[in-house]
Amino acid sequence: MADSPLIEFRNVNFSYGTRPVLKGVDMSMSRGQVIAIMGGSGSGKTTLLRLIGGEVSPSAGSVSVAGQTVHELSRDELFRLRRKMGMLFQFGALFTDLSVFDNVAFQMREHTDLPESMIRDLVLMKLHAVGLRGAHHLMPAQLSGGMARRVALARSIALDPMLVMFDEPFAGLDPISLSVVGGLIRRLTDTLGMTSILVTHDVQESLQIVDYVYFLADGVITAHGTPDEVRESKVPFVHQFVHGETDGPVPFHYQAQTYSQDLGIGVMKSV
Amino acid sequence: MVKQLKVFIESVGHRVVDSIWRLGYATRFILLVLLKSVPGFLRFRLITREIYFAGVLSLIIILVSGLFVGMVLGLQGYETLQKFGSESAVGTLVALSLVRELGPVIAALLFASRAGSAMTAEIGLMKATEQLAAMGMMAIDPIARIIAPRFWGGVFSMPLLAAMFSVTGIFGGYLVTVVFIGVDEGSFWSQMQSAVDFRYDIVNGVIKSGFFGVVVTAIAVFEGFDAPPTAEGVSRATTRTVVTSALAILGLDFVLTAFMFRGVS
Numbered sequence: 435m436a437d438s439p440l441i442e443f444r445n446v447n448f449s450y451g452t453r454p455v456l457k458g459v460d461m462s463m464s465r466g467q468v469i470a471i472m473g474g475s476g477s478g479k480t481t482l483l484r485l486i487g488g489e490v491s492p493s494a495g496s497v498s499v500a501g502q503t504v505h506e507l508s509r510d511e512l513f514r515l516r517r518k519m520g521m522l523f524q525f526g527a528l529f530t531d532l533s534v535f536d537n538v539a540f541q542m543r544e545h546t547d548l549p550e551s552m553i554r555d556l557v558l559m560k561l562h563a564v565g566l567r568g569a570h571h572l573m574p575a576q577l578s579g580g581m582a583r584r585v586a587l588a589r590s591i592a593l594d595p596m597l598v599m600f601d602e603p604f605a606g607l608d609p610i611s612l613s614v615v616g617g618l619i620r621r622l623t624d625t626l627g628m629t630s631i632l633v634t635h636d637v638q639e640s641l642q643i644v645d646y647v648y649f650l651a652d653g654v655i656t657a658h659g660t661p662d663e664v665r666e667s668k669v670p671f672v673h674q675f676v677h678g679e680t681d682g683p684v685p686f687h688y689q690a691q692t693y694s695q696d697l698g699i700g701v702m703k704s705v
Numbered sequence: 706m707v708k709q710l711k712v713f714i715e716s717v718g719h720r721v722v723d724s725i726w727r728l729g730y731a732t733r734f735i736l737l738v739l740l741k742s743v744p745g746f747l748r749f750r751l752i753t754r755e756i757y758f759a760g761v762l763s764l765i766i767i768l769v770s771g772l773f774v775g776m777v778l779g780l781q782g783y784e785t786l787q788k789f790g791s792e793s794a795v796g797t798l799v800a801l802s803l804v805r806e807l808g809p810v811i812a813a814l815l816f817a818s819r820a821g822s823a824m825t826a827e828i829g830l831m832k833a834t835e836q837l838a839a840m841g842m843m844a845i846d847p848i849a850r851i852i853a854p855r856f857w858g859g860v861f862s863m864p865l866l867a868a869m870f871s872v873t874g875i876f877g878g879y880l881v882t883v884v885f886i887g888v889d890e891g892s893f894w895s896q897m898q899s900a901v902d903f904r905y906d907i908v909n910g911v912i913k914s915g916f917f918g919v920v921v922t923a924i925a926v927f928e929g930f931d932a933p934p935t936a937e938g939v940s941r942a943t944t945r946t947v948v949t950s951a952l953a954i955l956g957l958d959f960v961l962t963a964f965m966f967r968g969v970s
Contacts, residue, residue, distance in 0.1 A: 487842050489838070489841065489842075513844040513846075514844070516842060516843065516844040517843075517844045519842065520842075521839065521842040523835045523838065523839055524835070525834065525835070527834055527835040527836050527838065527839040528836075529831075529836055529839075529840075530830075530831075530834070530836070540843070541843050541845070544843070544845050544850075545843075545844070545845075
């Protein structure tokens with residue numbers, strides 16, 4: 435069991451209405467690693483996380499987590515599985531009517547019968563791990579973006595999950611908060627023995643902390659490899675993405691009729 | 706011309722089908738809320754908290770409005786009744802108008818705009834900021850944990866608020882007619898007491914406000930849960946809560962009145 439991958443995507447297809455988002459995705463993720471899924475905006479990265487969490491079901495293929503096929507689980511089984519997962523949403527999604535302390539304590543109070551004194555110790559330990567033990571009495575509205583992200587991180591590891599999913603953990607953070615959050619993801623993954631999946635388009639920060647990278651473009655995995663392999667990659671999309679070039683396989687221009695047609699000029703050649 | 710007509714008929718048909726579909730969706734949603742209400746009742750402090758937000762925090766607007774409505778009723782009632790020399794019946798007029806109609810209806814309208822809109826906006830924003838999704842990912846059902854307690858908080862608050870509206874209204878009528886104008890206090894109260902029937906007037910009024918509470922809160926939680934997760938979506942949902950609730954209250958009031966009061970008692 436220890437050697438089998440924690441998460442496996444087998445030929446997963448998914449569409450929103452008639453718009454196909456994923457077309458035959460195959461991935462496998464080992465335990466104890468930090469894995470990044472990269473791709474442009476709207477490439478279906480977040481959908482991958484929603485499939486793992488069972489929020490949506492694939493139209494074909496299967497996603498399995500710890501040997502269980504997610505979309506075949508009953509509601510109760512799915513909720514049992516989710517208790518072993520944590521998720522950090524793009525902007526933290528802290529409960530705005532609860533204090534930092536109560537946010538982290540939320541799952542412990544809902545899912546366990548631990549006495550309040552023990553919950554207090556556990557919450558302070560989780561907050562200490564992200565450096566915010568002193569902020570336990572603040573309300574989410576009083577936190578900076580970076581602090582909120584760290585509180586959300588503490589909340590997502592509240593029940594010591596086997597898997598934590600991070601949806602754009604670096605979006606909108608200043609450089610200091612960015613390295614703090616990046617470092618925390620790596621350190622917590624190693625010390626807690628969990629597996630982390632990052633969905634991100636922040637190339638430089640992610641390549642420093644991850645073990646493996648998948649590139650998603652137009653609903654298919656175009657490339658994958660270790661950070662070193664990715665940096666050296668000659669695959670045009672990966673090269674464009676890693677080096678942030680404006681034009682390449684991903685065009686600068688949105689699909690349109692020719693420029694001359696739009697401007698009503700007959701003689702000009704299309705751009 | 707024919708083409709325009711076709712487009713027009715199509716859009717009308719589309720809207721009708723759409724609204725019927727939405728009504729069915731809302732009904733299923735509310736049934737789901739009822740089904741998932743058990744955990745809320747087992748941890749009753751979740752509901753108590755919502756009674757505080759929906760009920761206690763609405764008290765000021767309810768009490769002040771009730772007082773003024775009662776005072777106006779007293780003035781207008783006295784003005785007309787004294788022409789027939791029956792100004793001592795003003796107590797009856799104030800009490801019956803409030804207990805049967807104005808109490809439940811105006812309290813429900815105020816409740817929809819004070820508490821219903823707040824509920825919609827809160828749930829809509831929780832959805833827009835992914836708090837509901839986050840809760841779902843923590844294996845906690847947001848309908849059971851967030852929606853159901855709010856629904857019951859509103860349902861329990863509404864009849865209490867309507868009752869308090871009527872009581873302060875009657876006090877306002879007393880203040881104006883007895884204290885300021887000088888209508889005889891004894892006949893004010895004794896006529897009211899003999900004219901207002903507990904089962905026929907008061908219980909029917911409470912039943913009305915019970916219905917309004919269910920309808921307003923159901924609309925409020927549904928609109929919040931169904932709101933598109935954008936600033937515009939939440940603001941439109943909030944507006945819809947107030948407008949739909951107001952129409953529903955007034956329409957339902959007519960139906961309930963037609964069933965309850967037929968002049969036979």
